[in-house]
Amino acid sequence: MQTNLWSLVETGLKERADGVAFIAGERRIPYAEFADLCRRTETWLRAQGVGRGDKVGVWLVNRVEWLALFFALARIGATLVSVNTRYRSEEVAYILDRSGASMLVLQPGFRSIDFAGILAGMDAAQLPALRTIAVLDADATTPATLLGRPVVPFAVSVCEPAPAADTSDAEAPVVFFTTSGTTKGPKLVVHPQRTLVQHAWNCARAYGLDQDGAVFLAMLPFCGVFGLNGVLAAFAVGAPTVLIETFDGPQAAQLLLTHSVTHTFGSDEMYRRVLDTVPGERPFPAARIFGFGAFTSSFGAYAREACARGVPLTGLYGSSEVLALFSAQPMDLPVEQRIEGGGVPVAGMAATVRIRDVETGALLPPGQSGEIEIGAPSVFPGYHNNPEATAEALLPDGFFRTGDLGHLRGDGSFVYETRMGDAIRLGGFLVNPVEIEAVLKRFPELVDAQVVAVDIGGQTRVVAFVIGAPGAVVDADAIVARMRAQVAPFKVPARVWQVDAYPVTLSSNGVKTQRNKLRDLALARLADETASVGT
Incomplete structure (x- = not known):
């Protein structure tokens, strides 16, 4: 190959010079x-x-x-x-x-x-x-x-x-993707041509993009692996790709119908916006595989309802380091299992997924939860100019430590459960709260900031707790406005609340903020807002 x-x-x-590559x-x-x-x-x-x-x-x-x-x-x-x-x-x-x-x-x-x-x-x-x-x-x-x-x-x-x-x-770096880091800025994930090309062929065959009549809708941005891997897979085998410059739910729904789209990949929130515009059973009769990444905890019930309407949803897994569309749940599974993240790697026997106990370091049998580790042809060679992070992420045997929790099934497939750390999914992208906090901390009226994620209106949003500088006036609306000018919209806090101190715990490694208690406080304040509106 x-x-x-x-x-x-x-x-x-050679095979289809006059065939349509893109629409x-x-x-x-x-x-x-x-x-x-x-x-x-x-x-x-x-x-x-x-x-x-x-x-x-x-x-x-x-x-x-x-x-x-x-x-x-x-x-x-x-x-x-x-x-x-x-x-x-x-x-x-x-x-x-x-x-x-x-x-x-x-x-x-x-x-x-x-x-x-x-x-x-x-x-x-x-x-x-x-x-x-x-x-x-x-x-x-x-x-x-x-x-x-x-x-x-x-x-x-x-x-x-x-x-x-x-x-x-083929082994030289061809693209840098960004992924959340442990410092204020993201890490740059390096991929050579080889990993992208091999993965494109594997994805095309595993998802059936090489079958007659396949048409792909590119809902996701090319700037991330989730979007780019899908379009490369379709391109490799001649499935026309329908382009959307930026995602819009009603527009995507219309394109799915107009072009008899068989395959698309997106986030759970994208599917909400698409499916809510098209009522009835089998809203997209040409659909074969609609793969999704579950980035919110409230999508399960919606996914079950969509599957009952004849929408062929299936859970996916991937990351910048191992490439998106790394695996998918088989379409013949019961719906409850099919809509879980994880599945079967597209690289087949060339890929290995194992689960390691985070306490003992032992490899775990099916059914027991631990950190997901991946060995596969699509594993990245490292982070650009960041040998320390690379050494932490890649084990000596070449397996990637995902930082995700999951478990194996008895049939060899796996299930993704959740992130191990504090990183959160916002707007379909994995974001480290430190990135947002670092920007807030540079505001002169603030001496500290902590960010947590909560569900607001069915979407995962961040809220910020801030400590003001002595004598400074903290204007929450002004802070939000300045954040809009400096960071991506999905990183802008939905609320900014001033506090005198954070809940902390003492450990052998020092004082740590208890983010779980901040999250509880945020939920309580949001509940108070709702109650006050209703009175």
Whole structure:
């Protein structure tokens, strides 16, 4: 099996050059047209000085240009630094600095996203490696510079296609994904071309994307493994991918029907927004597999109701480190088991899932809960420039310590139960509360902040408890407004409450805040709000 990313394009050109690779609105993009776009993009990148080993930040919604940049950078031997479009100045600056990106590719704006405005809130001096900013859809209003760097238009239509030969290294880093870290900023997960290509083929076969009539809807953002792995799997075997620039429930429901979509993957909240718009039995008659990641604790009952309506939901498992869609529950399982996270690895016998007792370190038999450890072809080689975190995550035998709790079933499949640590799922992304707290602690009127997650209106939201500086006035609304300007929307606290001190416990390692008691306090305050509204 070929392991270079470009081999997926070559296979498409050989077997289905005129076949539809992507559907974007009214536009149908054949494999041959996409290959031409990739080669022109490669020519443009080289003209901008991008070469082997360079890092390029891509900060775009789900456009075909995102994918063209990915394949073109792979051919060059450069690395795509994936930047979430929901990130704001604090997070974008951190990722660009940490990765050493020499170029950032963005678009002028999209709906409520003001890319240039977010850049304006960053400190240019903190980005010494950044040389150029490239803008899609540039026009007369596009500034000549941003962050003091020259702005160049992403103008690939005038470029000649690059030569067909691909000389890239399948083991060289091709993409950096972000994942929550133990410090204020996320870690950068490295993946070479090999893991992505092998995983694409495994996913395509395991999920039946290689079957006649398969059509895939890309609901999730390409900037994360959950979104990118799905589209690569469909692309590998010729299942047309329907693109949504950013997720919208009613729009997704319409596309599912219009294009007779058979496969899609998303979060539990996404499925709520899709299914609530379409009543009745078998709302999507073409559907074969609708895989989901359960990021809220309240989805079980809804999933059972959806399955009773004929929606083929199945639970998934994955992470940036082992790639998303790593496993899925078999469709022939009873519904109660099918909607649990986990399942059977798509790599089959090449993957091993084991459970280790967190107290004794012993490997556990089926039915007993412990930390999930994974050995598989899709396991990442490490975190970028972070050997300490890599050594902590990867065991000497190559298994990845997931930090998740789960158990094996008697048939060899596994069940994901919950995270071991304090990390929480927000907006479909795993977030360490420390990331949010670090931003809050820089506000001059605050001396400390603690963040916990609670259920508000059926969604997991964060709330913040803060301690004010002596004599300072703490304005909760003003703090929330400033957070909106600095972090992704899903990280903005739904409530900010000032307290004099936190509940703590003393241990051999020092004083630790009791987050469980803060969570209880948050629930009590929310209940008081509800009661006061009702009186």
